[in-house]
Amino acid sequence: MKKKLVHLTVNEEYHELYISPRKLLVEILRDELDLTGTKRGCSTGSCGACTILLDGAAVKSCSVLAVQVDGAKVTTVEGLADGAGLTPLQLSFLDHGAFQCGFCTSGMLMSATAFLNEDPVSEDIKKGIQGNICRCTGYNSILRAIRAVAEGKYEDEGR
Ligand code: FES
Ligand code: FES
Structure with missing residues (x-):
């Protein structure tokens, strides 16, 4: 073709x-x-x-x-990040241990970034990654990481 x-x-x-x-x-x-x-x-x-x-x-x-x-x-x-730095969400993933094998992580970060850009309330966090599957973590650490950013805990971090 x-x-x-x-x-x-x-x-x-x-x-x-x-x-x-x-x-x-x-x-x-x-x-x-x-x-x-x-x-x-x-x-x-x-x-x-x-x-x-x-x-x-x-x-x-x-x-x-x-x-x-x-x-x-x-x-x-x-x-996502500017140069060698990390975005607040990436830092939060690190802090919360929101990955194990890491295969899902880039997709999770991208979905959650788009979701956070829409300024969500923290009760809706699950919706942000509803199209992403993780076979390792059980999701709780990922949800905690995203929620921390949604709640403004990383406002002074990253870019
Ligand atoms: S590789 Fe695209 S959704 Fe699974
Ligand atoms: S960390 Fe292994 S699939 Fe999510």
């Missing part, structure tokens, strides 16, 4: 890529741009490991073709 030109701004960097119309966004991020922080688990839109921000919204990058998002702005976990 003939390749198509796709324009993407990923983590503030502009790219022009010739890609097969069949390629998923997760494949382009991982295989073409070497952004392997975005994980590929189920490839069916079920696990959330591949979640990225697409024009600010949390989207499962295995569920969209790269050609469908021509012109979009993408943020991956590599682009």
